[in-house]
Amino acid sequence: MILTNYAEIAAMILFGIGLMLLLLNKNMIKKIIGFSMTDSAIFLYLAAKGYISGRKAPIVTDGVTSAEAYINPIPAGLVLTGIVVSVASSAVLLALTVRLYRKYHTLNLDEITDRARKGEE
């Protein structure tokens, strides 16, 4: 069982790495990379779960309309929606990081907090 679910195992390992980066790393950019990794890991998991071996992508070709011929299309739809959400979140966080870097000249969240507390502004 475990030996055959490569994609799922890879997804969970990636999710763990991403979550740890997001939680523990002090660097804002690395936090955002961690966030992208967690989301990509979930998308990988979804895509792996939607795939049924031996079937084709759910686009009707050659007039075959039987559902047995194609893989599950819903996970692909979810991945697309999820990618949009993930990109939007990363963009907002990156924009905030740019503002913080211009103001405090560092990407280290602890140092930014220190400087914000000292500057009171």
Place this chain on the structure above:
Amino acid sequence: MELWQSLPLVSIILPLFSAAVMIVLRGKGARAFCFAVLGGETLLSGFFLIKIRAFGQSYTYPMGHYPAPFGNEIRAGLFEAIALFFFMLILLLSLAGGLHKLEEHVRKERMPLYYAMILLMTASLSAQIFTNDLFTSYVFVEIMTLAAAGLIAAHGKGRAILASARYMVMNMVASSLFLLGIVLLYDLTGHLLMSPIRQQVAALAAEGQYKLALIVVVGLITVGLSIKSALFPFHSWVPDAYGTASPASAAIMSGLVSHAYLFLLMKIIYRVFGTELFAVTGIENVLFVFGLAGMLIGSIVAILQQDLKRMIAYSSVAQVGYIFMGIGLGSRAGMLAAAFHLLAHAACKSMLFITTDALIRASGGSSDLRDLRGAGFRARLTAAAFAVGSISMVGFPFLGGFPSKVNFVRAVIDIDPIHRIPVLIFLVLSTWLNTLYFLRAVISLYTMGKQDQPRREERVRTGIAYALSLAGFIALNAGLGLFSQRIINGLLSGLSMFS
């Protein structure tokens, strides 16, 4: 299907498209448009409340008329209608009350973007209240998070941007966990709509299959939403976010955003897992314990604060603890108490945040509690509103806080002592601590220090919108207290048609 049954859909789509229109508007036109849309949405939700009350049961609205397992669904009942109507009233009052300060904090050409953020927040609020689809709820949870980050950062100063970034980071962790939970649940059941998932989950639980996987799913979704609604060990972003944001943003964040996630959590517990599974997994007891801890620790840290806004922010952590404790009781009465406290706390905390600004201005721009002395004489209406909010928080009769505490006691009075005794002890301790720090603030507002005597009596000037908003807030709190029995009856029948 009658026409009024489309109103939940309208209440999602109207602010969503208005937010897009906002980009081309400028100045006063933008403000008028925003208030018109919010006012319209409030009237609409009030009308819907009347209609659904007469209808007497909840209904499912299939989007595009696709039958159950394929399409997307909206489901509306009495609880949803009451919650949306209350939240819209609070949003309108908060925005009206915080407007004058907002125009100082946000540059004039940026104001339409702020309104757009408010409208996006409104759209995702009503979507989270009405949707019957897990993935839709995830998308709107994210929209709400982004809008809330914008609301915090709108202040523009470095500390507000930092608070917004910290908020985003914590929420990214939460949404990753929440999404993973939804994806695993989809993997287990093959559905995204809440009602079919419920059937599949019940079947799995009855067969005893995937026990561990179900516990993991319940844990992931609950933890994700707990981080977003600031349950005690995950509250690190709260004081900075609420303390640095503009008063209107802080009021909206504490009153609406955190409570929308709580509402979603209640809905998922009832409609997706079912209360039996939630009890079996033991996550319920975890929420109960952390809720109790939050009640106490939030209050203790609030006492240690010297900053008015941070004190109110930590008090929020304690009050969210009450709601989680109610959910963690696992009984219908506990959920009812939590639902009522959701409304009472939202009305009260938003008013307190709106008052902070005029109080701070009345004490020479300092938010230190020691400088607030005598501010009650320089900003009379504001101080009166602050006093009303404080005694409502403490649990004074005739205001919203009192029936809510009675509900919690009623919920535990005839259940097993393992739940009853800690709840009663923590309720008394937390109320006592609340009294300590809120009355300290109120008393200092109405005492004149020696050095204050020579200071010239300068009354703080506030606009008519601000006065009206405070009067509305006071009326809302008093209404929650005076008509509590009717509201509780409504919530009770709402909860029974909820699952």
